[in-house]
Amino acid sequence: MTDTITAIRNAAWVVSWDEAAAQHVYRQNVDVAFSSKGILHIGPGFEGRVDQEIQGISCLVMPGFVNVHCHSGDEPLAKGLFEDIGTAALWGNALYEYSALLDADDDAKAACQTVMLGDLMRSGVTTLLDIASPHPKWLSLAAESGARVYLAPGFREAAWRVVDSHRLDFDWNEAAGRERYVEALAFIDRVRTHPSNRLEGVVAPSQIETCSERLLQEAAAEARKRSIPVTIHAAQTMAEHEELLRRTGETAPAFLERLGILGPDLILGHSIFLDHHSWTRQRTRDDLGRLAKSGTSIAHCPVTFARSGMTLESLGAYRRAGVNVGIGTDSYPFNMLEEMREAMICSRVSGRSVFDLDTATLFTAATVGGATALGRTDIGRLAPGSKADFVLVDLNHPAMQPVHDPLRNLIHCSAERAVRDVYVDGQVVVRDRRVVNLDYDGAVRELQDAQRRASRQAEKNDPRGRPLEVLAPRALPLKN
Ligand SMILES: [Zn+2]
Known part of the structure; x- marks a missing residue:
């Protein structure tokens, strides 16, 4: 033919x-x-x-844009719920106290993934890296979409627990974490043999502070054996930064450098709270150099963080330091172009200058920067x-x-x-x-039911037993 x-x-x-x-x-x-x-x-x-x-x-x-960090799992279910809240004692971040409140069943996950894939493609994304926990349709929907998809099944040994809305604790279960890790590697190996040739696997220890040093090193070694990328959330919140300091006295890049994990095949999710960030109050200025020297990439996703009053300082400064930056969308609205616009605005606001970042540098990050992070020279450019x-x-x-x-x-x-x-x-x-290839409208309809189902579980999942109306009141009082 x-x-x-x-x-x-x-x-x-x-x-x-x-x-x-x-x-x-x-x-x-x-x-x-x-x-x-x-x-x-x-x-x-x-x-x-x-x-x-x-x-x-x-x-x-x-x-087409290369999106190096997004989560299809249950993010769209939180739409309209948690935009105005956070945990004050954890620097205003909503991640720890609120992200585990909604349970997405497999149907909900499939709807969330379909909506995410559709929204990303409609905003010009042709390659994306999806970090999630596998569900029965994860691989098949990625393949059907026609997009180029890097599937990153997350695993970790500790779960977050927020006590009395102010203290972050960690529930360690190394055996369960290792089981997820072994399953993730098996899943990745299955992805890699998919006949479409558009799917690839990524080794994804979920967060730097929820995996042991041993597991982080083993995972990176398994990725390197397969010549595939590794991605880890690192330096994404002040709570994580403080926890790492408490455990090791190190910032995230220093910690990963000591473990021998930094390198051109590593993509760090967010990498905001480094030693130069004004919130961390560190005395050193070594972290950007560590990332640049090792060729480590970061996945910059400004929207979710800016929504919580946080921003990387600054995208322009990272690029001038020689750090490879790709753009991701993390959570909804899964709109790559809106994400890029916010990246531009956040960079100029935190860099306090219109000259902090120009359109060409931003566009290059969203295309070639992402391709470089994935170790590719055949995408993110037209030639x-x-x-x-x-x-x-x-x-x-x-x-x-x-x-x-x-x-x-x-x-x-x-x-x-x-x-x-x-x-x-x-x-x-x-x-x-x-x-073209997915039932996007059907998935959008399914989201309403899925959110209702998930919302009913919130009270049960909250350690303090608060109903959703208390956890996340609507923007306006409801009057009938
Ligand atoms: Zn993320």
């Missing part, structure tokens, strides 16, 4: 990769030819065999030989007009509203803003 060749004719704007300059560049009025094997040509007047054509006259063609993972942006959308610089319009103004079509491996996965 011959491979279908498609040409996008006269694309008004294309973000293409200039290998010599090692940067994205704009090109205007060129053809982009591709097949399922990859990008064949970017330039004026493609004269090779063409089986089908797309008119590109009103389009920006750009590489002959790269994967045909790309996005068609509608320049006629009012939010994209007038067009002087399409990426600035997209990131600062239109976000996903102008994302029209998305392709992975040359196959369409979003057509005219609609998800």
Whole structure:
């Protein structure tokens, strides 16, 4: 069977990769030819065999985004519940006291995953790294979506327990943690043989403070044996920072350096509270250098943290220090372009300057930065030989007009509203803003029931037995 060749004719704007300059560049009025094997040509007047054509006259063609950190598990179920709350004694973070209150059953998890995949693809994501606990449909939905998916089954030896809404304790169960770890490795090995060739596994000790040093080292060694990435939440909250200091006297990067885990195949989830962060009040300034020198990547997900009043200081400073940064979405709204806009704003606010971060650096983080974190040079960029993972942006959308610089319009103004079509491996996965391969609308309907089911369990799961109305009152009083 011959491979279908498609040409996008006269694309008004294309973000293409200039290998010599090692940067994205704009090109205007060129053809982009591709097949399922990859990008064949970017330039004026493609004269090779063409089986089908797309008119590109009103389009920006750009590489798909690489999302290096998201959670499909139960995050969408918390939508509308916990945005206004946190635990004051744990630096305002809601993670420890509230994240375990909602139980997602397997149907709920499948709906959450479908909605996440759909929302990410509709915001231009073509590759994503999903950290979750496996459920029966996890692998099959990832495969059906058509996206390029890195599945990271999480495991840990300790669970968080918040006592009286102020103290974080850890319930250790090393045997159970090790069992999850063994299952995770078996799952990863199954993912890696999937015939789609779009799925990959990632070794994911869930959090730096919930795994023993031994397990962290073993897990990293197993990942390195398989040449696949490792991801760990690290330096994500002040409570974690303080716990690590209490146990070892070390910051997260110093701790991981001592264990021999830092390296180009490691992606640290969030990495906010390093020794230079104004909240940590450390006397050293070594952590950014540790990450840069070792080639360790970080997954920057500003929205969830900014919602809790926290931000990395600052994305521009990390890049200037030479740290590889990829962008992730962590939790809902699973909108990569909104996440990027917030990354821009947070960087300029925490860096106290418009010059802290520019659009090109941010766009590069969301594409090439993510690809580098995953150890790849064939995604996150458009050039002959790269994967045909790309996005068609509608320049006629009012939010994209007038067009002087399409990426600035997209990131600062239109976000996903102008994302029209998305392709992975040359196959369409979003057509005219609609998800092609998944029952997105059905999953959205299922979320309402799933949230009701989960909400009923909240009181039982809360150590203080508070009903949901007390745990998370609505934004306005309900009057009938
Ligand atoms: Zn996370």
